Amino acid sequence: MSPGARFSVPPRRGTRPLAVALAALPLILALAVLLGVQPVPLGDSLRVALAALGLGDDAGVPDENRLILTLLRPPRVAVLALAGAALAGAGAALQATFQNPMADPGILGISSGGTLGAVLAYFLGWGEAQFLAVPASAFAGAVIASLLVYFLAHAGGRPTTTSLLLTGIAVGALLGAGSVLVQTWVPNYRLQEILFWMVGGARDRTWVHSLAAGPPIAVGLLGLLALHRPMDALALGEEHALSVGVAVHRTRMLLLALSALVAGAAVSVCGPIGFVGLIVPHVARLVVGPRSRVLVPMSVIVGAEFLVLCDLVARMLSGERVVHLGVLTAFLGVPFFLALLARAKRLS
Amino acid sequence: MNETVLEARGLGFAVRGKELVAGVDLALRAGSYTAILGPNGAGKSTLLRLFCGVLAATQGAVRLEGEPIERLSRVRIARRLSYLPQDTATRFDVTVWDAVAMGRHPHRRSWQTMSARDVAVVHEALARVDIADLAARTLPTLSGGERQRVFLARALAQEAAILVLDEPTHALDVRHQLELMDLLAGLHREGKTIVVAMHDLDLVWGAVPDCVLLAAGRVAAAGAVRETLPSPTAAAVFGVRITTGAGGLRCRRAADQ
Numbered sequence: 001m002s003p004g005a006r007f008s009v010p011p012r013r014g015t016r017p018l019a020v021a022l023a024a025l026p027l028i029l030a031l032a033v034l035l036g037v038q039p040v041p042l043g044d045s046l047r048v049a050l051a052a053l054g055l056g057d058d059a060g061v062p063d064e065n066r067l068i069l070t071l072l073r074p075p076r077v078a079v080l081a082l083a084g085a086a087l088a089g090a091g092a093a094l095q096a097t098f099q100n101p102m103a104d105p106g107i108l109g110i111s112s113g114g115t116l117g118a119v120l121a122y123f124l125g126w127g128e129a130q131f132l133a134v135p136a137s138a139f140a141g142a143v144i145a146s147l148l149v150y151f152l153a154h155a156g157g158r159p160t161t162t163s164l165l166l167t168g169i170a171v172g173a174l175l176g177a178g179s180v181l182v183q184t185w186v187p188n189y190r191l192q193e194i195l196f197w198m199v200g201g202a203r204d205r206t207w208v209h210s211l212a213a214g215p216p217i218a219v220g221l222l223g224l225l226a227l228h229r230p231m232d233a234l235a236l237g238e239e240h241a242l243s244v245g246v247a248v249h250r251t252r253m254l255l256l257a258l259s260a261l262v263a264g265a266a267v268s269v270c271g272p273i274g275f276v277g278l279i280v281p282h283v284a285r286l287v288v289g290p291r292s293r294v295l296v297p298m299s300v301i302v303g304a305e306f307l308v309l310c311d312l313v314a315r316m317l318s319g320e321r322v323v324h325l326g327v328l329t330a331f332l333g334v335p336f337f338l339a340l341l342a343r344a345k346r347l348s
Numbered sequence: 349m350n351e352t353v354l355e356a357r358g359l360g361f362a363v364r365g366k367e368l369v370a371g372v373d374l375a376l377r378a379g380s381y382t383a384i385l386g387p388n389g390a391g392k393s394t395l396l397r398l399f400c401g402v403l404a405a406t407q408g409a410v411r412l413e414g415e416p417i418e419r420l421s422r423v424r425i426a427r428r429l430s431y432l433p434q435d436t437a438t439r440f441d442v443t444v445w446d447a448v449a450m451g452r453h454p455h456r457r458s459w460q461t462m463s464a465r466d467v468a469v470v471h472e473a474l475a476r477v478d479i480a481d482l483a484a485r486t487l488p489t490l491s492g493g494e495r496q497r498v499f500l501a502r503a504l505a506q507e508a509a510i511l512v513l514d515e516p517t518h519a520l521d522v523r524h525q526l527e528l529m530d531l532l533a534g535l536h537r538e539g540k541t542i543v544v545a546m547h548d549l550d551l552v553w554g555a556v557p558d559c560v561l562l563a564a565g566r567v568a569a570a571g572a573v574r575e576t577l578p579s580p581t582a583a584a585v586f587g588v589r590i591t592t593g594a595g596g597l598r599c600r601r602a603a604d605q
Contacts, residue, residue: 012443101439226458233450235440239433240499242402244506245426245454290440 014288014298021301032077032308033069036315040065071206079205079213079269080311080325081304084276086217086266088303090259091277092284092296093224096231097255098161099238104278105263107168108256109145111274112175114267115198117141119179122194123186132212134197135268142264145175146256158249161238164256200273200326202311213265220262221300227255228292235290273307273326279337280306286340306333350377353413353510353541354399354429360407360565361394368394369565370407376543378509381536383552383573384545386562387586392545393434395562396514399543400431412510426454430508434515436495441486444498448473448483451505473505476531478524492519500528510541517551529555549577549590553597561585 034045048069050056058066087105094103105111121127121137153159153167183194196203224231230251233241241248263277284298307329314328352375359372369391376382384392397403398410401417410417412428430451451473452466462470474480477497487495496519503511513532517525529551536542546552552559552573559576561569563585569576576582578592588599 012446096440099439229450229453229456229458232442232446233453236438236442236447236450237433237435239397239402239431239435240450240502242422243400243426243431243433243503244450245421245423247422285441290442291446 012289012291014291014294017287018294018298018301021298021305025301025305028305028308029077029081032312033073035312036068036073037318038064038068040068045069075207075210076202076205076311077308078207078210080202080307082210082213082217083202083266083270083273084280084303084305084307085221085300086213086262086303087273087277088280088284088299088306089221089224089296090263090266091303092281092292092299093227093231093255093259094277095281096235096290096292097252097259098165099235100161100165101282102278103165105259105267106172106272106274106277107165108260108263109149109168109171109175110142110260110263111267111272112172112179113145113148114138114142114264115272116145116175116179116182117268118197118271119182119186119194122190122197123182125190127190127193132208135209135212138271139264139268141175142267143260145171146260146264150253150256161252196324197271198326199324200271200329201314201324202270205269209269213269216261216265220258220265221296223258224255224262225293225296227251227258228296231255231292231296232290235292270307271326273329275329275333276303276307279333282337283340350379352376353378354543355411355414356395356399356408357411358408359395359398359405359410361398361403362406367565369398372408372565372567374560374567374570376541378541379536379539381532381542381557382544383556383559384543384562385547385549385552385559385577385582386568388547390562390585391565392562393514394565396431396512396543396545400429400512401425402431402433423454426506426508428508429510429512430503430506432499432503432511432513432516434518436487436492436499436519438487441488443483444474444479444485444487444490445470445483447487447498448501448505451502451507454506469507470501470505473501476504477501478527493521493524496520497524497528504535509539511535511543513542513544515545515547517546517548525551532556549586549599550597553577553592 044061044065047056047058047061048066051058091104094105095101117140118134118138121134126133126137149168149171152171153164186194230246233244233246234252238248280303281299284295284302288294288298310328310332311325314323314325317323354376356372356374360370361368372395384395386392394403398405404418412420412425417425449462449470452462452469474483477500479494479497479501482490482494487498496516500516517528520528532542533555556573559573560567561576561582568585569579569581577597578590583590587602589602591598
């Protein structure tokens with residue numbers, strides 16, 4: 001073989017859609033801040049934005065509009081972008097890790113562990129007593145649930161992919177039953193808060209929520225991205241991955257831990273929002289293909305955009321009756337996903 | 349005499365008390381070409397998995413180039429030994445190029461992109477197994493035989509000195525079976541050490557110099573194919589009558605005359 005021989009890599013899908021998605025992200029975030037039930041004149045928005053950058057004065061903007069543009073919408077949009085990115089990024093990693101297109105952050109018991117943590121916090125009255133007590137308790141629940149899955153799956157030796165998945169599902173069911181049990185003990189006046197938490201959303205979130213969830217999500221997503229090649233090797237099958245030099249068990253556990261960190265942080269600030277972690281990676285894969293180097297960033301960006309847009313639609317639709325984000329992600333995401341799937345089948 | 353590169357001492361593997369492989373002592377020399385033969389369930393695939401460290405031995409040990417295999421990292425093993433498992437199914441739309449390029453993983457750092465040499469090695473591997481025209485296709489759109497060749501190309505792209513192949517001809521049509529045997533013979537001439545589990549004795553007869561005959565997880569016979577296969581031991585292991593002549597190897601049911 002002559003190393004100097006000129007060969008080229010065949011053209012691959014992915015780079016252009018990734019650039020388009022990245023370019024759309026600031027536009028979607030801006031749109032989500034500018035639009036809402038309460039109309040705010042564009043001039044006010046521009047003045048507040050420039051003032052935030054130290055480039056002008058927003059003295060003429062009514063206080064109500066300034067409040068909406070600084071303290072209400074941006075923190076909500078930020079926390080949703082973070083959560084969407086986290087859930088979709090973790091979903092993409094888990095689907096490769098388990099070689100299973102049905103895997104999502106729910107299967108590790110993260111969602112049900114987070115929910116139990118939050119429900120316990122409401123039951124004990126921490127929600128009213130301590131700011132961030134519910135997210136902290138939810139995060140602890142998510143982490144404990146994934147540790148439980150890890151240790152139970154390892155009882156009696158190294159688990160196979162299937163036994164790990166089944167352990168996750170079993171632990172999830174157990175913790176779900178635990179949540180229901182605690183809810184039956186919770187006083188009626190707190191039940192609605194729990195219900196709102198369980199459908200997922202970002203009402204009344206502040207910058208503190210983003211600051212708390214941001215670092216674990218950023219560290220976890222960077223870690224997942226660094227493992228893009230072992231992830232691709234795992235998607236080919238366990239023995240192929242071993243053969244090309246991937247320490248399969250260690251890599252899989254690392255991927256699970258990073259996914260649990262990322263998804264646990266997302267669930268702790270936004271509740272167990274369904275479908276994002278399952279559907280967004282699929283949509284991303286249909287567009288950019290299965291290479292994790294492109295798929296993970298694409299899922300992260302599209303996940304952020306999808307959740308922010310869903311929340312915008314939910315806000316616009318909400319009148320007297322509130323349409324909750326977690327409901328809308330399913331209502332919008334599922335038909336879109338099924339349409340894409342049908343199109344992919346026709347094209348293949 | 350070439351040095352021993354892959355060695356098994358008292359090698360055994362048991363699941364819930366059932367021995368799948370037991371008491372295997374083997375020493376494979378550098379540049380040797382050995383077929384692992386035996387009827388279904390004889391332990392061929394298990395033995396290969398033990399050789400590659402994919403399974404951990406429950407008895408005895410495997411040494412790769414003199415070092416206990418369990419002490420070597422997967423990357424170090426992958427640089428010296430390339431393993432082609434039987435299962436080639438995948439659920440994701442991975443392209444042929446990307447699957448073969450995965451063979452370069454043990455030679456690249458985490459963030460390193462493919463070097464010109466990596467790209468050239470992948471092209472060479474695709475060409476050697478006659479799938480250069482499939483490079484842009486995705487694995488689920490290929491036939492079983494085509495996928496088998498893709499993963500063989502992946503194993504070649506690893507550029508390891510030792511190739512361990514589990515039934516590489518099992519999904520191939522007759523032309524590609526013969527071409528694969530020619531390819532392995534070529535690799536052997538280039539100095540590669542090859543261990544291949546096979547069930548087609550006829551393909552082995554003309555092509556592979558040495559063999560190990562497994563029966564119920566134990567070595568029943570080992571040596572040159574030309575001496576081992578016509579022996580009464582081989583006939584007993586397979587439960588057939590084996591005759592040789594100008595036309596090659598012929599197997600008949602033991603009851604047939």
